[in-house]
Amino acid sequence: MARPISSFDRSIVLVGLMGAGKSTVGRRLARRLKMPFVDSDHEIETAASRSIAEIFEQYGEESFRDGERRVIARLIEGPPKVIATGGGAFMNERTRRLILSRCIAVWLDAEPEILAERVSRRDTRPLLRDKEALPFLRDLAEIRNPIYAEAHIHIRTLPSPHDRAVADILKALSALRSAA
Template identity: 85%
Template sequence: MTRPISSPDRSIVLVGLMGAGKSTVGRRLAKRLRMPFVDSDAEIEDAADRSIAEIFEQYGEESFRDGERRVIARLIEGRPKVIATGGGAFMNDRTRALILSRCIAVWLDADPAILAERVSRRDTRPLLKDKEALPFLRDLAEMRNPIYAQAHIRIHTEPLPHDRAVGEIVRALRAMVETA
């Protein structure tokens, strides 16, 4: 058992491609660190009173990204928490700058083949509508991974079970504290 780490003084924001485990790992990490957990996608759906798929369909991706940026800015305010973001949130320059300056960004990195298997279990991903998951995720990874690489911490999630990924994050957080 690793020694306990006190709750960080900043929010921890999980970034990465769809299916990387941001929500599941985020809930477990928050519990381990005794911090609140929020999922930005759930907050967006609550604020809009519709699903993300409906927002994409009715208003388009650009409108969704603007709302996402505003919700994440609101979530960062106040008491530190663990925040799971949507896969595209960190691509927005303003959102990324805010996260990097005020939070600890953790990139959950996973192989596109593993992600494709995970996201194929449900059809709730608007970006995957009418697309084959694996080729799409490979292209998305090629485009987004250089941006995700700006995160403070990078965790390779495969083939780690979620609890092991949480342990890796805690160790990385501890190392950040010890070297600060």
């Protein structure tokens, strides 16, 4: 008898560029799977008692990435959950190896035009400070997408409801489980 889709022995980690929907999709996916949800950026802000933007400004990106890696490692150590990561988390080799070896990595992939429209709704992205979103995101996608492609599951997100991405992830998780 097949195990129900809601029973996983490892965390599901969402990766992808800013604006891909990792937090929103992650919350909905966690509800469907009856698993806890955590947003690593929120956990970092809580641990540091500052916003991501303040951490970047005061300590720089390298220090932020080190703290991010430690927080993600701590989150992975606990019981299985759905984890939304910041866009750059998977770029850190140590973080990426940890996620790929101990979790199911899901890449939420969206066109830069969609991402630019989504991120323009909030002014909280340190990497976008004083930059035009679309050209920056195109360049970032060119650099990061080959790394995101290492994820176990690749989900193309469209300008459609996030529930469509959740359904696509559930289908891919079911196929992954069947292949195991």
